[in-house]
Amino acid sequence: MKWIKITETSNIPKREGRSVKVGSHEIAIFNLGDRFLAIQNSCPHGGGPLADGIVSGNSVVCPLHGWKTCLESGEVQRPKDLQSCVRRYPVKVEEGVVLVQIEATAKGRETQERMCTA
């Protein structure tokens, strides 16, 4: 598991998201003002670009059909009781640069999905 330097913090405006491609991963990184969070840039509903959504507290609303996903847990909060979730990526900021941690693809996704349905 490696921390990957993504971009300067100033490139992601407050309360907005930006997408980035790292290898086969397309990641949406959000600036919540006091911290950064990252999830997969694809809504579990129709694959909508979550980085383009409106941030509501610690959630993001997909611009296509309004599904609401929690940026911290990765769970879909609306529609309710769906037990669907997106992949999360650990984020940290060092010297004004946003870093994202990516683990090996297949295994990582499996773990996440199991956690979500549990």
Place this chain on the structure above:
Amino acid sequence: MEKLIVIGNGMAGVACVEQILKHSPRFDITIFGEETHVNYNRILLSSVLAGEKEMDDITINGLDWYQSNNISLRLGVRITGIDPVAKTVTGDDGSTIHYDKLLIAAGSTPLIPPMEGTTKQGVYCFRNLDDTRALLERARPGVKAVVIGGGLLGLEAARGLQVQGADVTVVHLMDRLMERQLDYTGGLFLKRKIEELGVKVLLEKSTSEILGNGHVEGLRFEDGETIEAGLVVIAAGIRPNVELGRKASLTVNRGIVVNNYMETSDPDIFAVGECVEHNCVCYGLVAPLYEQGKVLAATITGNRGPVYKGSISAAKLKIMGVDVFSAGFTDDTVAGVEAVRYEDPSLGVYKKLTLKDGCLAGVILVGDVADSHRYTEWLKDGTDLSAQRRNLLFPGSAPDTGCDVASIPDSETVCGCMGVTKGDIISAIHEKGLQTLAQVKEATRASSGCGSCTELCKGLLKAVVPEFEEDQKKVLCACVPFTQENLREMVRTQHLKSVQEVLDIYGNGHGCEICKPALSYMVDMTWCGDHEEDRSARFINDRVHANIQRDGTFSVVPRMRGGVTSPAELRRIADVSEKYNVPMVKVTGSQRLDLLGVRKEDLPAIWAELGMPSGQAYTKGVRMVKTCVGTTFCRFGTQDSISAGIELERRLENLFTPHKTKMGVVGCPRNCAEATVKDIGMVGQEGSWQVVVGGAAGKSVRKADLLITVESTEEALTAAQLFFQYYREHANYLERTYDFVERLGMEKVRKETVYAPPAVREALLDRLAKAKALSRDAWLEREAPVNPTQFVQIQPMETIAL
């Protein structure tokens, strides 16, 4: 079954039949109507003339009603004779029909004062749908219209003609307007208000001759003066239709005489409405019809018992912004009658109550009619007012509904137009589970007439249905639990200049996808440029100025004003589409071209190479102005719709609105660019423009309402701008114009835009001009993005194989 013949298909006859049907079905009923229309609400003809209602809207009973009640309807047949011995009626179609019971509801005819020339072309009465249709066809900008008669009907006709653009003068014989209802001071206050609307008033003028060679050209008065006129409406009063009563040998004075049971002098003939005389009084208003009809229904169905005691004549003027109410006996020069008065010339408010023996005898209200219902009750009940002399004109701490609904007896009429009592409404609410005003209207017809009882109906709903909530009370969302109206006020008065500020002070601090865009709009509209724009509070479309598609790509619609383009533009569009592999180029419904499937990072370059401004097809803002060819090429065109449309688009483009705003301009009433189903439309006709608003052809289809008719293109553009800015300032976010005008009512919209005082209109236009000056083509951000990654995909600083 006994045969009941009804002569007259007007409000009185049909309302009476409705009452008869409520008793046991013992009659085989035939109704004869001289007009060729089904039963309609005659008192709303003035609303049709004023463009507030369509002719179809004022139908009371459609054909299906007659069918389902097994009533034979004979329209276009005039009854010319009655034989009370043979018990038959004869129609002008030659038919003779037997009756067991006969009901005469023949109404009245307009009174034509003695003068020369009343048969000239262009001289009309204002009595039925045909008159109204004829007036609508002829009233237009530039036409000089004269209304003879300054009573209720005359004033409403004058206002209607003026709304249609005519230059209107009211000529009245007496020393004051509505002299039957108002005293001298009340008349003065009313005259001032009518003149403020732009209608001229001439008092104490007796017309001696209508001038003109075949067609009316003017009027001559008895004092020798003349006035120019291309259209004359005579509204000098009505005369009861009593000829049939005479033919049937009934007792006739001014009207057909009836007793307290509504019986005439013939035991099998009854009469109701404007053609009758009861206790030496003939009524010309609607409420007495219902009171008479109820009594008559009881008598004729063998339930003789209820008596008609006469009605208190109460009159309300239906002109927007001119509130006049009068009821009872208002002459205080008679011994034993004293008057209590209040007047405020600046506010234009005049109130007078007349008292006799400690009880209310009459009331005149001009400029403020909020208490009219309370006074009507006092009049009907004969309440002793000795104890509340200090609170007569200003009720102490009355509930804010203006009237405590609980205190109204069940038998009290709430809706005078439709004759619906409080009891009727309450039981309908209970039995049918009604929850909204619209349902109450549909089920009981209450509040579907002149609308003056709307507040009372709402009050009843509130009292009976705890869930009832008025639309206006809805809060924006849980994040900021205030109504949009409150929020607009807060933004303005508290000088809140960013979305986050509003959320921090009045909300939960973070907001959501519902309230953030709404607050963005409010802040932008209020401070127009003089504020901190927060892109994070806006939908993605408004961050990148393009419309997001289902696959995350965007669509690009350049502005093509009026739907007019050029070979050079088309060539650039073609080149750009090829260069950037645009998957689809499509003609939109808005007379523009749509480049679909564009990647976000290509947007700035495409805009630059197109060299055209943003068409705002992605936002709640000014979409387009669709035009037809107009006089430029079309052989039917009467106005230059293309130039007008392009100019309208130029004046409004780049501005944001509560919801998208689509417009259309057509050069003739053929309406090729569908202006009458647009948010704002201009419909050209010979010599004038109609400006229409609130049209829709989306999820719902709605024909736009007439805002005003004006002569010049410039006036039409100004009217459109006034409405546009008014909509921007007063509509809720995501409220389309068609919901907006229905919520506010066209009367209010007109009164606060095109008919507002000059200072108010100028202020609206000033605010629009200020917003326009600060607005800019959003696509210019291609050169100066608000942040470096607005359009650009972030590239990771290091790569890794994963």
